[in-house]
Amino acid sequence: MLINADFTQRAAVAANDYNWVASPQSGVERVMLDRVGGERARATSIVRYSAGSSFAPHQHPGGEEVLVLSGTFVDDDDSYPAGLYLRNPPGSSHAPSSPEGTVIFVKLWQMSADEQVKVRIDTRRPDAWQQESGREVCLLHASESEAVCLVRLPAGALLFDTPVENSELLVLAGSLVEAGRHYEAGSWLRFPSGEHPKLYTATEGCTIYFRRGRLIGLSSKALP
Structure with a gap:
């Protein structure tokens, strides 16, 4: 499949x-x-x-x-x-x-x-979150090949200011807007390396799950 x-x-x-x-x-x-x-x-x-x-x-x-x-x-x-x-x-x-x-x-x-x-990891704990460049970040996993976190952004924030590297996100609260299209809570997006999405948070701000890193296990032949 x-x-x-x-x-x-x-x-x-x-x-x-x-x-x-x-x-x-x-x-x-x-x-x-x-x-x-x-x-x-x-x-x-x-x-x-x-x-x-x-x-x-x-x-x-x-x-x-x-x-x-x-x-x-x-x-x-x-x-x-x-x-x-x-x-x-x-x-x-x-x-x-x-x-x-x-x-x-x-x-x-x-x-x-x-x-x-x-x-x-209990992401509800206040001490799990850190301030980073005007946004709040809850780090979930980090390695040489992958980084996973939750991110809280204020209203009107630009999500990516540079091209992405094999990234994906899930909107957990609030919404993101790109070229007039709204991605509400529950929406999932994945971007290949080199793309530069112009995603902004809506007026209520936004919380996302975010993953960046190399893709693993792409071939079905590798699965038993």
Whole structure:
């Protein structure tokens, strides 16, 4: 399966264009933002668990990254409310569930093979945020090949003042505007290196998930 699989091109899925697709697990649906592969795929998705839904224990050979958007996500014996960020390294396993229902942003098979540490960050904590050049930043992950953070921007701010480097974002609150088009909360955009998007925050400001770095695991042939 190939969805937004040409990483040399811009890709965008607006919040009002979501196409919810049932997963193999009853009660779990997903919006496929980009995907290379079948059920074992390099994938970026919005996933929605109905109350009481769960997955059987399974492994993530390529790692899993999760940002809880609403409700409560249960990863084995721990519960994570909205605002929690998780990185489960390559080779990890779990049996996720949600007794009350949840919506999460998920990235699969996009970690370096040498990642070994399980990460849990509560982005609701004030001390998780730092001021940087007129915006607030919550660092989630940084390596030689990748940087992941949340960013809060004031009203009317220009998001990028230089061309980007293999970047993607998910609008978490507020909205972004480009050439008259509004990207509301839930909208996802991905940009190839060298593009210079002219994205501004709307009057209410904006909070985004932002990832920059080299793309990992692009070939479905690399997936088992």
